[in-house]
Amino acid sequence: MSGAPSQGGRVPAPAQIEQNVSNVSWLPVIFACLMIAVGQSGMGLLLPALPGLQDELGLSAQQAQWLVSGYLLGFGPSQLLFGPLSDRYGRRPVLLAGLSLALAGILLALAGHGSLTALLVGRLLQGMGAGCASVIARVSLRDRFEGPFLRQAMSYFATTMAFVPTIAPLFGGLLAQQFGWLSVFVSMAGYLLLLWVVIVCYFDECHPPLAQGLRIRDVAWQYLDLLHNRHFLCFAGIVWVQYGLNVLCVCVMPFLMQRGVGMDAADYGHWTLLPALALIAGGLAASKSRHRLSQSQQLLLACLLQGIAGLGLVGLPLSAWGLMGCQALFAFANGMAFPSALSSLLAPFKKTAGTATALAGAGQMLVASLGTAWLVSLGVNSPSALGHCLLLGSALLVLLAGLGRKAVPAADEWHGVPSHS
Incomplete structure (x- = not known):
């Protein structure tokens, strides 16, 4: 099984990477x-x-x-x-x-x-x-x-x-x-x-x-080091926030569609294919545009689309097409943001990629479960409230992407003293 590995742990030059892609x-x-x-x-x-x-x-x-x-x-x-x-x-x-x-x-x-x-x-x-x-x-x-x-x-x-x-x-x-x-x-x-x-x-x-x-001590220091590193926190934060918003939409939308619009569960099940296909399309769009758009540009485009989806939920009249159309647009933006954020998150790591991935994955589950429960308890149960959450997530996406672009990556090594970079 072969891919496009770096040689000797070094990151290949861009020209070398592009040459390897076809093989x-x-x-x-x-x-x-x-x-x-x-x-x-x-x-x-x-x-x-x-x-x-x-x-x-x-x-x-x-x-x-x-x-x-x-x-x-x-x-x-x-x-x-x-x-x-x-x-x-x-x-x-x-x-x-x-x-x-x-x-x-x-x-x-x-x-x-x-x-x-x-x-x-x-x-x-x-x-x-x-x-x-x-x-x-x-x-x-x-x-x-x-x-x-x-x-x-x-x-x-x-x-x-x-x-x-x-x-x-x-x-x-x-x-x-x-x-x-x-x-x-x-x-x-x-x-x-x-x-x-x-x-x-x-x-x-x-x-x-x-x-x-x-050694448990080394693992603990490595996790502590990652939690003090701005690069990791910014791009992991994008993954956490976007996944949490996706879970929030999945949890809230059935009530909006069934109680607000008045459709039954079977009809709603068919409507869910729209955002699912949009999420897939967003991932494919991210792949096709990788040579024309940088990671930062893809994240900013995803932010713009997500903001439009949030504005649609706030301003559009209540209807099945309005609700699911906005969710589909958010899903498309989410599909674009995820590959760029995750690849940016893991790019500095080679020796300790498993540790970084583990912390990012555990945080994703924690933020999604606790964050969704907290937002629903606050009253996020209407299209307008959900739209404001997407708008807030869009602003966070811009902030985290900007901070992450300027941050110094964490050290890719095992050690017993955190760098607190």
Whole structure:
């Protein structure tokens, strides 16, 4: 498996990068997409099966929701562990261990499917393993690619991140309807087992292990150093804010469309294809424009489009086309911003890309979950309020992009004393 790696840890010159692009293998991108689908499908496939699971086991709605919360509890924090482990011991063994952990969790849930405790523990383990796959999916692209091609790889990666959550509930619903909710766990186990075999046979190590072992003190200092670095905070902040706003739209829009416009859940499900396709189109636009627009220019264009979407939600009359059109425009802008922000975030890192990716991923989950709950509690439940959130996010995007462009990147090394740059 080969990409456009730097030689000897050095970043190639732009001309060299452009020359290598035409000779790049797409296998690393395919592997990254297969890995990120582990986490995305682990959530989306089960959601339509929860009512049947609740009825068959006699659970309350709150107990059924624990199966979602338990998965997220394992998914988010585990990234902080697997990122440094992959930096020290290599991507391949850590990835195989994470996939094994996720598979063990699903098998535990299947074996004890009549027990809520077994299901919860199984979902927790599955989430932890999915967190490992999520980290290494991102960092494997950083290991393989440099410069403009890293942005291109990230754009296709973002497209997969948008596509899988769109189709996963559809397949989960079909499985649960035809074969029962246990078939969802069987399908997830089958996918993980197949991916594990493919990784064993075809995934080459892209980050050789370091000589020294893993010390918790060093990991803590590295995370502290990143949290003091303006470059990391700016571009990670863009990823966190944009992902949080996307989750906010996904949470609020069903109520606006069903209670405000008056459509039923089935009709709303069809409308959700519009922003999903727009998100994919934004990622493709980011890839196609990478030679004509710099990363900063792409981020500023995304900011402009997001601001227009926010103004539309504030000023347009309430209608299905108005609401979903504005969400689609925001999704397009989000699809453009994500590859540039993530590639800018990871560009300085080679030795410690796993650590940086882990902290960025954990922060993304934390900001999205807590931020969305906080904004909804404040009363963000109307088109105007949602529009003002998008406008605020647009202003933050401009501010963070400007500060990040002038910031000094964090040191790409393991050490015991934070630089506080």
